[in-house]
Amino acid sequence: MYRQMVLIRRFEERCEELYAQKRIGGVYLHLYNGQEGTGVGALSALRPTDHVITSYRDHGIALAKGVDANRLMAEMFGKRTGVSGGKGGSMHLADRSKNMWGGYAIVGGHLALAAGIALTAKYTNSGEVIICFMGDGATNNGYFHESLNLSAVWDLPVVWVIENNFYGMGTPIELSSGQTELHKRAIAYGMHDMGRVDGMDVLTMYDASVEAVAYAREKGPVLIEAMTYRYKGHGVSDRNYLKREQEMALYKERDPITLLGDHLKGLDSQVATTLAQFASNAHETVEAAIRFAEQSPDPTYDDLINHVYA
Numbered sequence: 001m002y003r004q005m006v007l008i009r010r011f012e013e014r015c016e017e018l019y020a021q022k023r024i025g026g027v028y029l030h031l032y033n034g035q036e037g038t039g040v041g042a043l044s045a046l047r048p049t050d051h052v053i054t055s056y057r058d059h060g061i062a063l064a065k066g067v068d069a070n071r072l073m074a075e076m077f078g079k080r081t082g083v084s085g086g087k088g089g090s091m092h093l094a095d096r097s098k099n100m101w102g103g104y105a106i107v108g109g110h111l112a113l114a115a116g117i118a119l120t121a122k123y124t125n126s127g128e129v130i131i132c133f134m135g136d137g138a139t140n141n142g143y144f145h146e147s148l149n150l151s152a153v154w155d156l157p158v159v160w161v162i163e164n165n166f167y168g169m170g171t172p173i174e175l176s177s178g179q180t181e182l183h184k185r186a187i188a189y190g191m192h193d194m195g196r197v198d199g200m201d202v203l204t205m206y207d208a209s210v211e212a213v214a215y216a217r218e219k220g221p222v223l224i225e226a227m228t229y230r231y232k233g234h235g236v237s238d239r240n241y242l243k244r245e246q247e248m249a250l251y252k253e254r255d256p257i258t259l260l261g262d263h264l265k266g267l268d269s270q271v272a273t274t275l276a277q278f279a280s281n282a283h284e285t286v287e288a289a290i291r292f293a294e295q296s297p298d299p300t301y302d303d304l305i306n307h308v309y310a
Helices: 002-020 036-043 059-064 069-076 109-123 136-140 142-153 182-188 202-218 245-252 256-267 271-295 301-305
Strands: 051-054 100-103 130-135 158-164 192-198 222-227
Touching: 002 036, 002 059, 002 069, 002 256, 002 271, 036 059, 036 130, 036 158, 036 202, 036 222, 036 256, 051 109, 059 069, 059 100, 069 271, 100 109, 109 130, 109 142, 109 158, 130 136, 136 142, 136 158, 136 182, 142 158, 158 182, 158 202, 182 192, 182 222, 192 202, 202 222, 202 256, 256 271
Parallel strands: 051 100, 051 130, 130 158, 158 222, 192 222
Antiparallel strands: none
């Protein structure tokens, strides 16, 4: 888990730099810095054959599901070797070989797809589970209510994870939701409510996710509200978010990587060298991914019209 979190952090830091240098294109870039404990903790509870789907803040989730860093970075660069052939970019990372189904840019739109994937798993009796991540800002639209309701009606094997970072874009949650304890919405659908979980602590998130996944696999849908915090704005051009310096400093005192590192050092005083090596390896992996992306070919005209349906 520590190795995955430092890889995600380094990948995101370099993506921000590359975007500023215009080496990564696109109109938006949504970073996962600060939320690593939620994604890594939850996905560590899955089997390789289980599924995940998420929103546009998807780079970290893809890495946590085991998607190759080279192909992820190539997708960021819009190259032919990218996981989506260079046509998806930052917001549409998907890899069928890992059952990583995206990467969706429409707020809440992927929740209906999660219900559909879970329905397939139940219909085919595959024993598979899907974890569906969403931001707190997605919990007030129709996709949320319809998808959660049907998942309860049909007892679908899905774990709904709300990543509550307190802001829907730049709007504080208390200005958009009458009930700010979002896990309580499970009650409205007769769904198992796992309550609030400390998403900054990857071990706590893992323990809750193991229980939730086991429940979903046997009985039906579960809702988790993971309390987390992002260190960057909604997107890289969101400068207003940087004004929350004091609030952000409080959360950085409980940085998920630092928390786990301190925990491991408390168990073994010799582990610091290993953790430093993980950080060094993450740096090398990301730099190698950048070189792979830069040296990869651009999509051809035929590539661009392939897999396009109208």
